[in-house]
Amino acid sequence: MRISPRIQFNENIILQCGDEAIETKAIDLSLQGIKIENALSESCKNKDQVKVSFEMNGQPVTLNGKLYRNEQKEMVIVFDESPEKIAETVGSFITKKIYESQTCPFCEYHIEKTDKYCPKCGMYLNFSTPNVIKVISDFKLGKIIEKLTQEEKESIVESTISSNMEMIGTNEKMKEVFHLIRKYAATDYPVLIVGETGTGKELTAKAIHQKSNRANKPFIVVNCASIPSELLEAELFGYEKGAFTGADRRKPGKIELANGGTLFLDEIGDMPYNLQAKLLRFLQEYTFERLGGTETLTANVRIIAATNVNLKKAIEEGKFREDLYYRLSVLTIELPPLRERGEDVVIMAKYFVDRYSKEIGKDIKGLTKDAIELIRTYSWPGNVRELINVIRKAVVLTDKEYIDAEDLDIKVDPSEVENISNVLDIRKHTERLEKKLLKEAFIRTRGNITKMAKLLGISRPKVYKLLEKHNIGEIHIK
Numbered sequence: 001m002r003i004s005p006r007i008q009f010n011e012n013i014i015l016q017c018g019d020e021a022i023e024t025k026a027i028d029l030s031l032q033g034i035k036i037e038n039a040l041s042e043s044c045k046n047k048d049q050v051k052v053s054f055e056m057n058g059q060p061v062t063l064n065g066k067l068y069r070n071e072q073k074e075m076v077i078v079f080d081e082s083p084e085k086i087a088e089t090v091g092s093f094i095t096k097k098i099y100e101s102q103t104c105p106f107c108e109y110h111i112e113k114t115d116k117y118c119p120k121c122g123m124y125l126n127f128s129t130p131n132v133i134k135v136i137s138d139f140k141l142g143k144i145i146e147k148l149t150q151e152e153k154e155s156i157v158e159s160t161i162s163s164n165m166e167m168i169g170t171n172e173k174m175k176e177v178f179h180l181i182r183k184y185a186a187t188d189y190p191v192l193i194v195g196e197t198g199t200g201k202e203l204t205a206k207a208i209h210q211k212s213n214r215a216n217k218p219f220i221v222v223n224c225a226s227i228p229s230e231l232l233e234a235e236l237f238g239y240e241k242g243a244f245t246g247a248d249r250r251k252p253g254k255i256e257l258a259n260g261g262t263l264f265l266d267e268i269g270d271m272p273y274n275l276q277a278k279l280l281r282f283l284q285e286y287t288f289e290r291l292g293g294t295e296t297l298t299a300n301v302r303i304i305a306a307t308n309v310n311l312k313k314a315i316e317e318g319k320f321r322e323d324l325y326y327r328l329s330v331l332t333i334e335l336p337p338l339r340e341r342g343e344d345v346v347i348m349a350k351y352f353v354d355r356y357s358k359e360i361g362k363d364i365k366g367l368t369k370d371a372i373e374l375i376r377t378y379s380w381p382g383n384v385r386e387l388i389n390v391i392r393k394a395v396v397l398t399d400k401e402y403i404d405a406e407d408l409d410i411k412v413d414p415s416e417v418e419n420i421s422n423v424l425d426i427r428k429h430t431e432r433l434e435k436k437l438l439k440e441a442f443i444r445t446r447g448n449i450t451k452m453a454k455l456l457g458i459s460r461p462k463v464y465k466l467l468e469k470h471n472i473g474e475i476h477i478k
């Protein structure tokens, strides 16, 4: 990931190490250093302090630096100068070249002299002030930094479901979810919420409850997957004294406790088959018996169920009762996975940065463009919960003003994951082949861009772009 510009710079330079002055040619120039042709010398050792002198706009410039030889035996001088000095010399020179060429050094898009940022990739293009150099070296960011726009803020407020519950969504699919929540809240029918893990099923159930006229009555959650199946019946329907070993007193079940309110049955697909009949009866008559009891009881409870498994498939496999499914699924809400919610992922990420940094009293201003791009492209298999965890961790750990891509602990790189469903993915294989060929060309030509371009049959800018994309040929400083 390139964060500062690098330009071609085929000028003669004088390299001074110790008493010796060697004349050689520069290859390219960046704010951090200058790459030069191999100037073999006994007196120049790796990590030596050196001085490099060259002409810039007809003016002689001398900069201090450290000498490194990278793995390709190229020589690189990494500047050891103040931001003021870099801005005044290399920074101003690179800025001038960028505007002269009218080409963005990061994405090669056409730029105008009046553009402060690249209109395409958003990179900041002026490197002639010490502040920018400082930002680049301190925080390793050169791209424009974003915060929530006013419009984004408004759309969040607009779609906030209730004052004490923050459910964010601006995407059409989420607007439909909000619409259904409001509609369903006005009734007492069961609701089935379907969605991948972490998509907000419980939050949705709570929102329905809070919008309904049961809001000031209990909202009780039972997770059918986390309670052993032999205990689930007692948990839901309660038991009488002596109903089973250890039942030394009567205990009301969750259905009784939820009287007047809402019972949220999470992971309903995991409910044992025999218990499903008892639940169905409750849904039809609102009557039940405690375990070991004979008395028929009633409770005024609204049932909301959720599942992340395909219940239709479970029916086919004989694991879920079809009649219960039809009873439960009259009113259904499908929560889209985060990756299908467009810009909502970015809006939410920014919102969580704000929220969690306030929570722990940190003054984090937002996310960098790179971080946003990573958030946008990652597939978020754990959906909103995963997003929250990643942002929370970054907020706690970072000491930067803006959270950068490297602060986001995204473990699975979706392009690296090998699974049955993507072994034939053409894009992935093409990328891999591209990297392989590029590496090979890099080794054969010892990183000579012109030769690489010829060998690979592509343009020089394309070679630069691919090297950057695949992280090949970066300066390795040990």
Ligand SMILES: Nc1ncnc2c1ncn2[C@@H]1O[C@H](COP(=O)(O)OP(=O)(O)OP(=O)(O)O)[C@@H](O)[C@H]1O
Binding pocket: 166, 167, 168, 169, 195, 196, 197, 198, 199, 200, 201, 202, 203, 204, 308, 384, 385, 388
């Ligand atoms: N649209 C949203 N806006 C803000 N926060 C959300 C949103 N959706 C989910 N969350 C938050 O994400 C986390 C996961 O949500 P929730 O527990 O409701 O998901 P779930 O679908 O029940 O997950 P699981 O299947 O793992 O039980 C919670 O902290 C919740 O507050």
Ligand SMILES: [Mg+2]
Binding pocket: 201, 202, 266
């Ligand atoms: Mg849940």
